[in-house]
């Protein structure tokens with residue numbers, strides 16, 4: 120059994136782990152990234168990166184490459200489930216980038232992952248290394264991997280996702296099923312002649328469900344969300360769905376929605392889970408980042424964006440505190456990040472029932488609010504962690 124010494128060990132080579140590693144390097148610190156998979160592959164098709172994420176990726180020098188691989192949506196539209204009428208619309212494109220100081224990108228997850236991992240390189244990326252145990256030492260942690268090897272690290276960052284192994288060492292909280300689930304798909308635009316404005320980000324809202332879609336490359340990526348089932352059969356996110364389950368649930372919806380859902384084979388059904396804020400984000404020399412700390416529902420498209428914000432803030436806190444100051448760095452990071460990520464988590468949780476209202480007075484009030492959405496979303500997309508870190512804490516979260 121070999122033991123190696125490293126300064127900063129990052130568990131997880133996903134969006135969070137790689138962004139953190141790059142942000143640390145930009146501040147003159149090197150990390151070692153340990154990823155359980157034998158090759159970096161992203162599950163799921165696409166991701167929407169809003170200005171609060173893209174401004175950080177631009178600062179890491181990845182802006183041109185990511186912009187070239189992305190589609191910038193023309194607008195954000197909310198539509199009535201049956202008639203297809205636009206109930207609210209807000210420009211995205213140039214107007215959005217001017218307003219928030221950074222662009223909105225729809226991108227293949229594989230392209231984002233590739234850009235991050237190529238920027239990081241292979242030298243400090245350790246594939247096929249599944250963490251199975253963490254134990255504290257006075258001067259760090261001992262990490263045990265499934266292959267039997269151990270690593271002694273001065274500190275460990277758990278960027279290992281919603282079912283984080285590092286979190287089990289830090290806190291015993293577990294993800295909770297939201298009572299909603301979704302189907303995902305990526306349909307070629309040429310197969311969707313009935314779809315109005317395929318290059319807009321669109322929410323179709325109706326009783327008991329909604330469909331979100333946006334363009335990625337020459338395709339439209341969709342997430343169709345439904346209330347139920349009341350219980351999810353297991354802790355993991357995916358389960359097989361019966362034939363026709365998806366299209367059956369959207370019977371009566373506008374033809375463009377049904378055409379899109381039928382354009383590609385039905386996906387498995389994803390249980391949508393959220394992680395009630397753990398009591399603590401760090402313990403001794405171990406700290407959590409991204410979904411490991413605050414997995415959230417996807418209705419504000421913010422899981423990856425909040426993870427990218429975490430990475431920028433944690434890198435800054437570690438660099439400011441110096442090599443002996445990990446514990447104070449983690450305290451500062453948590454104070455800067457906890458209430459913001461909780462607010463976005465809560466907003467994502469509250470959004471689903473609002474999008475699923477039946478026609479009637481409550482839906483009318485919602486539609487009116489959506490027409491004023493510009494100001495509503497500003498607190499999420501306009502956030503700049505570099506600016507927030509310089510402010511007194513009470514002002515830092517908006």
Ligand SMILES: Cc1cc2nc3c(=O)[nH]c(=O)nc-3n(C[C@H](O)[C@H](O)[C@H](O)COP(=O)(O)OP(=O)(O)OC[C@H]3O[C@@H](n4cnc5c(N)ncnc54)[C@H](O)[C@@H]3O)c2cc1C
Pocket residue numbers: 130131132133134135136153154155156163165166167168248249250251278279280281282283284301303342389408409410411417420421422423424425426
């Ligand atoms: C349906 C759906 C749609 C979404 N759409 C969006 C969107 O449009 N915009 C957005 O911002 N977010 C979106 N998200 C959320 C986003 O995908 C996550 O928030 C984001 O990927 C979290 O990044 P992460 O690095 O924390 O975790 P992950 O991306 O889950 O990465 C964790 C990594 O750790 C590795 N790992 C796990 N355990 C171990 C171990 N024991 N040892 C070593 N390695 C390990 C995993 O293999 C993985 O590579 C969506 C999520 C879902 C479910």
